[in-house]
Amino acid sequence: MRTLITSLLLLSAFGWLFARQQVVGTIEKNPGKPHVAATDFRGAGAAAGLVGDFNSTVASDLQNSPLINFVPKTLYPLQVPQQPSDLIAGVTQPSVRPTNPVGNRLTDWSLPSITANFLGMGYSAEDHGMFVVFGWLYSTSPTIPALQQAQVFGKVYTAPLTREGAIDAGHRYAADILAQFGGKSLVGTRIVFVSNRTGSKEIWVMNWDGTDQRQLTRYGSISTFPSASPDGHIVAFTTYANGYPAIQMMSLDSGRRLTFYNQRASMNAFVTFTPDSKRIIFSSTAGWGPAQLYMANVNGSGLRRITSSGAIEVEAKINPKTGTDLVDVSGRGGLPQVYHMNLDGADIQRLSPGTGEATNPSWSPGGDHIAFAWTKGFEPGNYNIFIMDVASRQVTQLTANEGRNENPTWAPDGAHIVYASTRGGRSQIWVMNADGTNKHELTQVGSNEKPVWVNAEQ
Template sequence: MKLKHCKLTALCSVAALGVMAFSQAPQQSDLIVKLTGGTRRVIALPDFRAGGGAAAFADLFNRTVFEDIERSGLLTMAPKSFYPLSPPQQESDLRPSSNCGGRCLSDWSAAPVNANYLAFGYAADQGGQFVAFGHLYNTAVADLAGAKLIRKLYTAPLTDEGARKAAHEYAADILAQFGVPSLAGTKIYFISDRTGNKEVWAMDFDGSNQRQITNFRSITTTPAISPDGLRLAFTSYAKGQPQIMLWSTETNRMIPFLNPQASLNATPNFAPDGSKIYFASSLNSDTQIYAADVSGANLKRISTSRAIEVEPKVNPKTGSDIVFVSGRSGPQQIYRMNLDGAGVERLTTGEGEAANPSWHPDGQHIVFKWTRGFAPGNWNIFVMDVASRETVQLTFGAGRNENPVWAPDGRHIAFASNRNGRFQIYTMLADGTGLKQLTNSGNNTMPVWSK
């Protein structure tokens, strides 16, 4: 779909349905190793046992811990079928010798488990609270005191949410040992038509707790979240023509924003400090990039091309440059420019069309969709080192894979794809592996990941 046929590809792309591209693992280039950390270590995670009222929530706790760690892509989970018969539940169960049925660290470091780390514990009902006693040991260290990395108590309400909260906290502490932040507590906002209209929805990072945010009973698209997570910006057709609206995630109320007097104002994005909004507007006939305060005041035109230019994304690290989509060279491509509109350079070259750029938190890489090497209308997801222009393809095949966005940890990507006929939200690791489907009902597109 070329820009000359659709004034705003970001708003038109949802209309076309096809067959999704299946995600495959790309070649482990230096770029991918840089983003994912390369070789994974192995962790064994025997299930926590639970007594009393906590027993009803043990399965949920165990499943959540396992999924959080597996989803991180940092550690490889040792197959549970290889586990010794009697794993430890508490610190006093450990023995300093070997061949003790799972009570020695060497039982876990040896074949067939071959685990570098052992996480274990138990849960109980204490005073009507869900209490988990979590441990983490380095199996390569013979001295038990020296091998101990985590010994901590996790307390939460005796409910599903409480068990999930304790599990997220325990998994986060494990990941923190390796310098990787947990995604627990982060949110994904997206567009869903499951109620019959395209509205903004939100969910937890793992797809749980899906709930509707807006209810305009119209078309809502291109959501963006402020760096502090307190304001949503999006394009709405509630008043007829596409206009930018702001929403408070604290009060669940609209925030005033003065739109330019134009037939189209769309694809908003916040500056890294949250003080400005960058967006596309047809104020002077040509659809160009503009910036304004979060109130809409102090409007300033940034781009000056006669081509259609949309989807501005400000570098989150430096705040000094913008990537955007332009048709100035014919088919839409991704460009970069300074905040004042100078220094324009084309990032995507060769055949095909490119759109939906999203900055990595490090400000050095982008992820985007591209038709390179595929028939028109078939989009796949790529990641690029902006300085070197090195590019790696993450999804493969026919269909539409689009709206990619980085997670706050810089290790995961959320995107929309139509592998089952309808668009759904998926996540994957930055190397294209670890595909997870998060939504099921209706069409779900345009994810944005909030801290």
């Protein structure tokens, strides 16, 4: 009996391995989504040394997208097309189907083992001291009769003749591909965060892919809790630079300090902006007692109290879609939980399940989901990232057994989440897909926390 079970188990294990080997290359990371191949571009002249950065950027963006399945480059033919004139029309008849697909015959890219629905191709060159890329996307469908009709787009990308320029061009080309499949581009978006790499907590900003990390504040104090206006122009944060924790506003374009009237209070903090970037809600102890939510104009004038709960009210986040409701973290029921209310403080409902501590809520751009940090059934302080469908209250866990994970913020494309994790020891900024896959680290120097994804400037 026992032998029988063992051999059955062995057999099924072999069967599984065999089945897995057979489908290599067609495993769908994102089931039901189109399969996209993108060739390595070649570069002429000074572009030759930079096109590698372009290619790895495109591959990484496509690989990390939940909207498509990126076909691994190892499956591509040795010879790949570089421009439309390289392409051969027509369909290879099944009877004469070659063992290896012919790279220049467009529809061959739809055959096993590539099985791509779309093909990205192109080349780069140096032109007048600029890095110039010609990029195309074609449908490989055998049912499309002519090459002309198979072309989805063809564009020219111009960037400085630097590594950063090549990476930027890569992001733009990948974004144009993903835009075909409903992707909102992250090009031009930035991440504001807190870093102690200079010895004290200061506000920093970087491109959304982790490049070009720059220091915004130089107070040598504690500057933390950043947030950004939806128009991408203003970063708000809390600083002890003048002694007491107070709000400060800064122009992201110029780095200049903007006028803000702080309430006379032992603390003013945690700014959230209305969708039109004209008004804010923040936490203040201006009315004595525990910190409560107040609404004001973006310069701090026109103050109006929203909550009077008698318990701590922090981390208000206005729904970016509706602008009429918000979530916050409140101690009104005991340990901190995420609550939902209208902008006037009415219709309060607890959103988080109620066990443990739930904190750091963040809206998806569509206003239908929140991401938050929750201790669930774990010990205090053991936070993980969860998302919740606000309508159904369905909760999905995105991190587990990977250190302390906090401060999730949704990317403007709704498909990525940036957060802080201690999985490698010190806290660092990480990005993952909104389904918890493709986690990768954006910072390495010092300790980094409280990331906020900033929309491209509008």
